[in-house]
Amino acid sequence: MSALREEPSVVVEKFGGASLCSPARVRRAARRIASLVASGRRVVVVVSAAGKTTDRILGRLAAVGTPPAPAARSSEAFRREADRALATGEDLSAALLAAALNALGVPARSLRGGEAGIRARGGFGDASVGVVDARRLRALLARGVVPVVSGFQGELPGRETATFGRGGSDTTAVALAAALGVPCHLLKEVDGVFDCDPRSVSGARKIPWLTHEALVALSASGAKVVAHEAARLAQRHRVPIRVLPITAPPLDRTCGTFVGGRR
Numbered sequence: 259m260s261a262l263r264e265e266p267s268v269v270v271e272k273f274g275g276a277s278l279c280s281p282a283r284v285r286r287a288a289r290r291i292a293s294l295v296a297s298g299r300r301v302v303v304v305v306s307a308a309g310k311t312t313d314r315i316l317g318r319l320a321a322v323g324t325p326p327a328p329a330a331r332s333s334e335a336f337r338r339e340a341d342r343a344l345a346t347g348e349d350l351s352a353a354l355l356a357a358a359l360n361a362l363g364v365p366a367r368s369l370r371g372g373e374a375g376i377r378a379r380g381g382f383g384d385a386s387v388g389v390v391d392a393r394r395l396r397a398l399l400a401r402g403v404v405p406v407v408s409g410f411q412g413e414l415p416g417r418e419t420a421t422f423g424r425g426g427s428d429t430t431a432v433a434l435a436a437a438l439g440v441p442c443h444l445l446k447e448v449d450g451v452f453d454c455d456p457r458s459v460s461g462a463r464k465i466p467w468l469t470h471e472a473l474v475a476l477s478a479s480g481a482k483v484v485a486h487e488a489a490r491l492a493q494r495h496r497v498p499i500r501v502l503p504i505t506a507p508p509l510d511r512t513c514g515t516f517v518g519g520r521r
Contacts, residue, residue, distance in 0.1 A: 268399065268440040269294070272304040272409065272431035276447045277504045278351050279309035286504070287445075288358035291404060293508040295364055300399045302438065303366075303406045304431040305355055307347025315343050337382035341411075341421045345370070348408035348427065356406040366404040369394070372413025374405060375437075376430065378420045385412060385420035387429060387491070390437035407434065425485025432488045436495035444484060445504045450515035451476065451483050468517045470496065484517075492517065 271294070273287050294301050307315075319340050352368035359366035371378075375391035398405045409427025414420045422429050428444060435442035448456065449464055451473070456462035468476070470493035477486040483501060492499050502514035 268300045268438060270302045270304060270431050270435040270440060270442045271445060272427060273445050275306040275308050277445055278305060284354050284358050287355060288362055290508050291359060292362045292364045297509055301404050302395055302434055303404060304409045304427055305348060305351040305406060306409050306427040308351050311347040312344060315347060319343060341382045342419055344421050345411045345419050348410050352406045352408045359404055364404060365402055366406055367398060368406045370408050371411035374407040376412040378412030378414050382420050385422055387412060387433045390433050392437040428485040428488035429491060432491045432497055435497045441498040444499060444501045446483060446501060447504060448483060449503045450501050465515050468515060470517060473517050
């Protein structure tokens with residue numbers, strides 16, 4: 259991954275599953291991206307599986323059966339197929355959002371993790387991000403095409419698909435931002451990062467600005483708004499992050515929570 263450099267015309271925008279759980283919400287996300295493109299920004303998009311898609315796929319995998327625990331070879335074979343099944347949730351989100359962008363007249367192309375240059379390390383079901391080759395993304399951006407990347411997945415040696423675990427789409431987005439040397443926007447169903455869970459604590463306060471170190475500490479303590487591995491990756495590569503509500507105006511620089519050395 260390259261060292262971060264100023265390239266303000268490019269941004270990575272990541273949309274969570276709740277932001278894509280209906281055709282209307284997919285169109286809303288597409289309009290946001292189209293507004294950014296119209297303003298002169300070049301955008302790389304990362305998507306999660308819509309709504310409860312991942313849970314439904316896990317349920318169907320459980321329904322067809324799991325291999326016996328002592329059968330290590332069979333277990334690995336099952337995990338391989340599980341990863342291929344799970345990755346289809348993000349692939350569907352990427353294709354639908356790319357289709358919505360094209361319908362708006364914004365050239366876009368959906369890419370699986372491996373097609374976007376994300377190389378994974380580890381094993382099926384518990385892989386992590388390895389090397390990111392951003393050449394294809396740069397080539398698409400140079401042609402005015404919006405890459406829409408399936409989050410949560412990368413490519414192992416042998417061109418096998420592996421998933422990164424829960425929160426893996428946040429990790430994908432930060433990894434691509436680090437490789438491109440650009441900021442990352444995480445679009446969420448919350449207004450930003452809070453000092454405690456606003457769903458259970460009425461007096462929870464939104465934090466307007468955090469250091470990378472503070473975000474890592476919050477995510478390690480159980481705060482779920484940004485995946486812990488994504489926070490650690492952002493700290494390592496000093497990737498500026500803005501955690502934004504999906505309803506935030508595309509060019510607004512005051513909404514949400516900014517994470518980085520300076521606002």
